[in-house]
Amino acid sequence: MPRWMSSARATRLRVFTPRLDRPSLAALRRIPVPLRLLLAVAAVLSLSWSLVTAQMQGYDEMDHVAYVAHLAETGKIPSASGGSSPYGLDQNEALYGFGWMRLLQMRNVRPPWSPTEERAFRAFEERLPDGAPGKGDGPNPVGKNPPLYYAYEAIGWKLTPGGHFFGRIFVLRLMSGLLFLAMVAFSWLAAGEVFRRRLPQTVATGLVALLPMNGFMSGIVNPDILLAAIYAGFLWAALRTARLGLTWQRAVVLSLITVAAVLTQGRGLALVPVLPVALAVAWLKHRPGLRDTLRSAAGSAATLLAGFVVYRLAASAAGGGASLYGGEVNLGNSSAFNIRQLLSSIWQFYLPKLADMSPRLGPPVGYRQIFVEQYFAGIFSSFEVYFPYWVYDLVQVCAGIGLVALYTAGILRWRTVAARWAPAVIVATTALMLLLFLHVASYRALANGGDNPLVVGRYLLPLGPILGIGAGIVVAALPRRLAAGLGALLLVGLLAMSISGLGLSLERFYA
Amino acid sequence: MRSALRWRPGAGALAALVVGVVFALWVLGKALPFLGTETQATFSTPTAEPKAQMALPGKGTRMCTSGITYGPSARYVEITVRSGRYDLGPLALQARAQGYAADATVRADGPKDGVVVVPIRPAPRGVRQGSLCVVNHGRHTLTVFGVPPGRGTSAFSATTIDGKPSQIQMSLTLLTKPSATVRSRLGAMFRHASSFRPFTAWEAWILALLVAVGAPVALAVALSRAADEDESAPRTE
Numbered sequence: 001m002p003r004w005m006s007s008a009r010a011t012r013l014r015v016f017t018p019r020l021d022r023p024s025l026a027a028l029r030r031i032p033v034p035l036r037l038l039l040a041v042a043a044v045l046s047l048s049w050s051l052v053t054a055q056m057q058g059y060d061e062m063d064h065v066a067y068v069a070h071l072a073e074t075g076k077i078p079s080a081s082g083g084s085s086p087y088g089l090d091q092n093e094a095l096y097g098f099g100w101m102r103l104l105q106m107r108n109v110r111p112p113w114s115p116t117e118e119r120a121f122r123a124f125e126e127r128l129p130d131g132a133p134g135k136g137d138g139p140n141p142v143g144k145n146p147p148l149y150y151a152y153e154a155i156g157w158k159l160t161p162g163g164h165f166f167g168r169i170f171v172l173r174l175m176s177g178l179l180f181l182a183m184v185a186f187s188w189l190a191a192g193e194v195f196r197r198r199l200p201q202t203v204a205t206g207l208v209a210l211l212p213m214n215g216f217m218s219g220i221v222n223p224d225i226l227l228a229a230i231y232a233g234f235l236w237a238a239l240r241t242a243r244l245g246l247t248w249q250r251a252v253v254l255s256l257i258t259v260a261a262v263l264t265q266g267r268g269l270a271l272v273p274v275l276p277v278a279l280a281v282a283w284l285k286h287r288p289g290l291r292d293t294l295r296s297a298a299g300s301a302a303t304l305l306a307g308f309v310v311y312r313l314a315a316s317a318a319g320g321g322a323s324l325y326g327g328e329v330n331l332g333n334s335s336a337f338n339i340r341q342l343l344s345s346i347w348q349f350y351l352p353k354l355a356d357m358s359p360r361l362g363p364p365v366g367y368r369q370i371f372v373e374q375y376f377a378g379i380f381s382s383f384e385v386y387f388p389y390w391v392y393d394l395v396q397v398c399a400g401i402g403l404v405a406l407y408t409a410g411i412l413r414w415r416t417v418a419a420r421w422a423p424a425v426i427v428a429t430t431a432l433m434l435l436l437f438l439h440v441a442s443y444r445a446l447a448n449g450g451d452n453p454l455v456v457g458r459y460l461l462p463l464g465p466i467l468g469i470g471a472g473i474v475v476a477a478l479p480r481r482l483a484a485g486l487g488a489l490l491l492v493g494l495l496a497m498s499i500s501g502l503g504l505s506l507e508r509f510y511a
Numbered sequence: 512m513r514s515a516l517r518w519r520p521g522a523g524a525l526a527a528l529v530v531g532v533v534f535a536l537w538v539l540g541k542a543l544p545f546l547g548t549e550t551q552a553t554f555s556t557p558t559a560e561p562k563a564q565m566a567l568p569g570k571g572t573r574m575c576t577s578g579i580t581y582g583p584s585a586r587y588v589e590i591t592v593r594s595g596r597y598d599l600g601p602l603a604l605q606a607r608a609q610g611y612a613a614d615a616t617v618r619a620d621g622p623k624d625g626v627v628v629v630p631i632r633p634a635p636r637g638v639r640q641g642s643l644c645v646v647n648h649g650r651h652t653l654t655v656f657g658v659p660p661g662r663g664t665s666a667f668s669a670t671t672i673d674g675k676p677s678q679i680q681m682s683l684t685l686l687t688k689p690s691a692t693v694r695s696r697l698g699a700m701f702r703h704a705s706s707f708r709p710f711t712a713w714e715a716w717i718l719a720l721l722v723a724v725g726a727p728v729a730l731a732v733a734l735s736r737a738a739d740e741d742e743s744a745p746r747t748e
Contacts, residue, residue, distance in 0.1 A: 037732055037733040038730075040725075040729055041729050041730060041733075044721045047718060048718055051708070051718065052704060055707065097666045097667060101662055102658075102662055108684070109556045110556045112707075113706040114554075114555065114582055116580055116637030117580060118706055120639055166707040167708075170709055198736075198740040198741050199734070199737045199740075199741050206730070480738070480741060480742065484522035484525045484738040487738075488730075492529065492530045492533045492537075492727065495534070495726055495730055496534065496537040496541070500545075503542070507550060507693060509703075510699075511550045511552065511700055
């Protein structure tokens with residue numbers, strides 16, 4: 001055997017033979033088995049959702065894809081209101097020529113799938129001039145979104161082998177799937193800050209990994225999955241900071257995550273008021289000295305300032321001024337706002353109208369539609385793939401029982417809650433601020449004459465780790481065997497719902 | 512024997528047992544019946560769902576739609592019609608494409624209001640840019656359902672009535688079978704789902720196996736390991 005060949009063989013062996021003492025593998029082995037398995041299940045579900053949902057059929061997915069394409073090809077954000085064409089030439093042909101547009105929300109229409117049509121599209125792509133994919137400069141309704149998620153996805157767009165349009169969508173969806181895995185991992189870490197036992201931590205993380213809407217949203221191109229991953233990361237960092245104490249490094253990390261949320265979605269602004277609360281909780285719990293406090297405050301302020309500069313740059317790239325963000329934020333110029341009406345609106349969202357209340361503004365959507373149907377159980381594709389109604393009824397009953405159980409656990413173990421006030425304050429503030437933000441945005445939109453309540457189930461995705469912690473608290477309060485049985489029942493129920501959703505989507509698009 | 516009856520599984524075993532039993536019950540009670548439900552085996556939907564109406568007068572008036580892809584699995588044509596209080600038809604269907612021609616007839620029948628499924632001879636190979644014509648040989652005007660201008664129309668299709676362009680496109684579905692169980696269609700569905708993707712039908716089968724078998728097993732093991740870990744750890748909460 002020539003020497004070069006034996007050398008090449010040795011190199012190959014080095015590459016392909018796993019060495020268990022290699023640092024990366026050792027790190028992998030340090031990941032607890034339950035987390036490894038939950039990550040594997042989440043990855044399988046995410047990939048499955050990306051396959052059973054026809055391309056560009058997720059919520060606003062065609063617009064998100066167009067944003068990524070334009071940003072990746074030109075380095076610019078598409079305009080929300082102007083521009084010559086909303087889509088690049090390849091996407092336009094796929095939507096209007098090959099029929100993906102008429103597929104949207106029409107249950108009896110199928111996407112093209114014959115090899116003849118696939119070859120025809122490939123031939124069309126090969127005739128396109130250079131730069132054609134990025135021509136979609138607007139108007140694109142999601143052009144008002146900040147660019148962080150799209151910049152992340154643009155990496156996948158540029159790196160897709162072959163650079164074919166549908167290959168790119170496949171890769172973009174995989175990139176969303178990676179964010180879902182990050183969300184699951186951060187949820188595990190956050191739950192680890194709350195629970196000392198493994199089972200509640202596993203149940204909390206399993207809920208995030210198996211909730212059908214989380215899997216579905218990770219299988220399409222949509223920035224909500226990044227925002228959810230950021231929330232999970234923030235929750236973990238905040239809980240860890242509260243446990244270990246405030247340092248300037250931790251303050252910077254928390255502020256950086258907040259900036260990332262703000263640069264991802266308008267709804268990321270709901271994290272801004274949580275940041276000072278998280279920092280204050282950590283400060284109150286550990287009472288660092290004046291110098292450390294000042295360094296933490298300075299680190300946080302500098303990070304936020306840098307984030308603001310980036311935001312301004314992104315806003316100017318999007319067409320200037322306050323055009324970044326959509327209706328959730330840009331209703332400030334309208335004057336209609338009545339605190340009493342807002343409180344009445346929130347009450348009627350969750351509970352029946354009281355006698356002295358005027359009817360809630362806008363369409364009749366509330367807890368049942370947004371929380372139960374569109375989030376806990378899920379409605380998929382572009383609102384046209386859904387479960388039978390008894391499933392939503394069952395989920396509503398289970399959610400009610402879960403809420404009562406959580407309340408009871410809180411009352412029975414109030415001493416533990418009081419002793420661990422710091423994580424309780426952080427978790428509750430994170431959830432309440434998001435809900436308050438959504439309610440205020442929805443109320444302002446409706447009070448100022450709009451007919452869109454600006455709240456849908458997927459906006460609740462960031463609540464995933466918090467719901468998981470809630471489920472974990474109930475499980476932790478039970479005797480161990482009962483806890484194991486109940487945790488298993490909850491998670492296998494969610495898995496069954498996820499697989500059902502996959503089956504319904506497969507049948508809707510590909511039967 | 513008595514000790515076997517008094518067997519109390521540990522928390523980990525109990526968690527795995529609950530996952531296994533509940534998942535098996537779900538498979539038997541919901542998943543298998545779902546796989547046995549009947550569904551249309553669609554070949555393609557050249558135009559969208561019927562939402563508008565067009566009049567097709569009798570005595571040989573011809574309505575044609577272009578831009579249709581045919582193939583070996585396109586064995587039925589489905590259109591939606593209403594004949595009012597009169598008898599339907601007879602109708603002639605003419606499928607045409609490069610190197611392909613198929614004719615079918617719908618015999619005169621009683622009043623009809625709904626879908627009509629007509630078998631056609633399939634094309635020997637996939638061929639694009641074909642056309643389909645419906646000729647009303649009956650004595651009375653027939654209402655044919657179509658797609659109004661807008662998002663539901665196809666850029667490749669154009670509908671004409673006796674050669675004159677129509678704003679409304681004829682609503683049309685090509686079927687492989689009018690009815691088939693989801694189970695019998697799984698292979699085709701995985702093949703369809705992997706089209707326009709760097710993914711093969713075989714890989715889709717493997718993924719389905721991972722979802723249906725791997726995920727519940729992984730969940731059972733994860734919960735079992737977590738519960739066992741807690742049991743072996745000192746009680747701290």
